[in-house]
Amino acid sequence: MAKGILERLADGIVLGDGGYIVELEKRGYVIAGPFTPELAITHPDAIREMHREFLHAGAEVLQVMAFYGSREKLATVGQGARTFEINQAATRIAKEVAGDGLLVAGDLSATWKWDVDSSSARTLVAGMFDEQIEAQAGVDFFIGETFWHFSEALLCLERIKAKTDLPAMITLAFRGSNHTDDGVTASECAKRLRDAGADIVGVNCMRDPERTYPLIEEMRNATDIYLAAQPVAFRCSDEVPWFTGTPAFPDRLEPTQLTRYEMGEFARKAKALGVNYIGSCCGSIACHVREMACALGKYDAPEVWQANPDTPMSETEFNWERRQG
Ligand SMILES: [Zn+2]
Numbered sequence: 001m002a003k004g005i006l007e008r009l010a011d012g013i014v015l016g017d018g019g020y021i022v023e024l025e026k027r028g029y030v031i032a033g034p035f036t037p038e039l040a041i042t043h044p045d046a047i048r049e050m051h052r053e054f055l056h057a058g059a060e061v062l063q064v065m066a067f068y069g070s071r072e073k074l075a076t077v078g079q080g081a082r083t084f085e086i087n088q089a090a091t092r093i094a095k096e097v098a099g100d101g102l103l104v105a106g107d108l109s110a111t112w113k114w115d116v117d118s119s120s121a122r123t124l125v126a127g128m129f130d131e132q133i134e135a136q137a138g139v140d141f142f143i144g145e146t147f148w149h150f151s152e153a154l155l156c157l158e159r160i161k162a163k164t165d166l167p168a169m170i171t172l173a174f175r176g177s178n179h180t181d182d183g184v185t186a187s188e189c190a191k192r193l194r195d196a197g198a199d200i201v202g203v204n205c206m207r208d209p210e211r212t213y214p215l216i217e218e219m220r221n222a223t224d225i226y227l228a229a230q231p232v233a234f235r236c237s238d239e240v241p242w243f244t245g246t247p248a249f250p251d252r253l254e255p256t257q258l259t260r261y262e263m264g265e266f267a268r269k270a271k272a273l274g275v276n277y278i279g280s281c282c283g284s285i286a287c288h289v290r291e292m293a294c295a296l297g298k299y300d301a302p303e304v305w306q307a308n309p310d311t312p313m314s315e316t317e318f319n320w321e322r323r324q325g
Contacts, residue, residue, distance in 0.1 A: 005103055005141045005167050006199060008060070009226050009276050015267075015298055016230055016279020017054040018289045020065045022253065023282075024050065031077065032250045037069045038079045040090035047090065051097035053286040058293025061279070062098050063143060064107045064136055066090040070128040072113050087135030095138060105169070106139035108132055108160070114152040116182050125152065129159040141167040145230075146205045146281075148173050150184035154196060161197050169200035169277065171228055174207060174215055175242040186215045187222035194225045202228030205281040206242040208235055208258065209266035216273050226276040231266065233258040233283035243282065257283050264291035271296065 008014050021037070024030040029039045029046040039046055047065045054062060068074075069090065071083040079086065094104045111128055115121035133142070142164065144156035153170050160168040170193050172180060179185045184192070186203070193201045201223070203215045212231040220227055234243040234256045243249055248256045263284060270278045278296065280288060293299035309320035316323065 002100060002103075005061070005105075005169075006226075008103070009200070013271060013275075013296055014277050015058060015060045015289070015293055015296055016228075016277060017051075017059040017062055018057075018280045018284035018286070019232065019282035020047070020050055020063070021067045021282070022250070023285055024065075025250070034073070034077050035068050035250075036074050036077050036079065037066050037090060038074065038077060038082070038086055040065060040069075040086045040093065041082065044089060044093055047093050048097060051094060054289055055097060055102060057286045057290035058299040059102070059279075059289050060298070061103045061105050062094045063105045064090045064094045064139060066107045066132065066136065067109050067146070069107070069109075069132060070111045070113075071131060072111060072124070072128060083131060084135045087132050091136045091138060103140040104138075106133065106136035106142040106166075108142060108144045108156050109146045110148065110152060110173075114149050116149065116151055122155065126155060126159055129156055130163060133159060133163045139166070141169065141199075144168065144170045146171070146173045148175060148180055148206075149182045150180040150189050150192070151182050153180075153189070154193065157193060157196055157198050167199040168197070169202070169226075169228055170198045171202045171204040171230065173205045173242075174203060175245060176240075178215060178218065186218040190219040190223045190225065190227075194223050198225070200226040200228050200277055202230070202275070202277065204228070204230035204279075205232055206244065207231055208233070208241075208243070209262070209269070211236050211238070211241040213269065213273065216270065216275060220274045227274060228277035228279065229270050229275045230277075230279040230281045232281045233263055233285075233288050253283065258288070260287040260291035263288040264295040267292035267295040
């Protein structure tokens with residue numbers, strides 16, 4: 001039987017994939033605003049193609065494209081009744097592309113129905129996680145991601161543990177400060193999730209690599225559990241460290257996209273900081289993942305062409321000195 005995620009992490013760094021939902025909005029398949037995954041049943045080829053691109057780029061895990069796929073969220077686009085079907089279809093697509101070589105991670109995310117002080121909200125959100133977990137049967141492990149409430153992330157972990165025997169990776173999304181909306185610091189998140197049985201903890205989405213490093217360092221110093229980091233490939237600033245807080249979000253993001261080399265540099269730096277699961281989120285597409293794979297020694301570029309700037313046969317060689325400078 002193929003190695004699972006924990007065995008692969010024991011062997012070395014695992015490279016995750018890139019971001020789906022924002023890119024699929026750019027491609028015209030997702031509505032900017034709700035950012036829901038009903039395209040799993042309306043345009044399955046669009047998801048299949050992105051999975052194939054990430055596979056080809058060197059990703060070692062494909063995440064089920066079920067981001068924001070909870071019942072109440074899908075109800076905002078009139079698809080609540082098809083929640084199970086959508087999650088099931090998204091899982092089938094990921095497994096089909098992954099084949100025997102790649103792992104498939106189930107995907108759970110913030111529900112927008114969380115209320116720290118409400119027991120009825122807790123029941124509602126638990127039920128929505130359970131429905132998605134059941135619909136995503138057959139995955140290799142689960143990722144609970146993009147939580148800005150620690151308590152919602154913790155409930156997600158509890159439901160994965162209650163419903164399956166699979167490894168669980170939980171990643172928080174930090175926006176303007178280094179604590180969650182319910183007041184838990186990054187280091188405290190890592191320790192408490194580890195104590196609650198998480199196999200991998202970390203951060204994803206919202207922030208660019210530069211604004212993610214301090215969170216990684218906090219978590220790494222707090223615990224020696226497997227650590228994951230999947231930042232966005234959109235430039236943020238110290239004033240507005242998260243991309244959804246910028247005026248570019250949601251539909252003017254193009255000029256803020258990082259280069260592939262900036263994401264390659266992220267992969268190198270994340271490795272140096274002791275991150276075990278290195279991936280990326282919104283804005284990171286095939287070229288970024290490919291450069292990350294190169295940086296981690298996981299991509300063999302075909303060597304069929306040698307640059308020859310003295311007798312150029314392309315603009316690339318003609319401008320070679322400028323390119324090198
Ligand atoms: Zn994201």
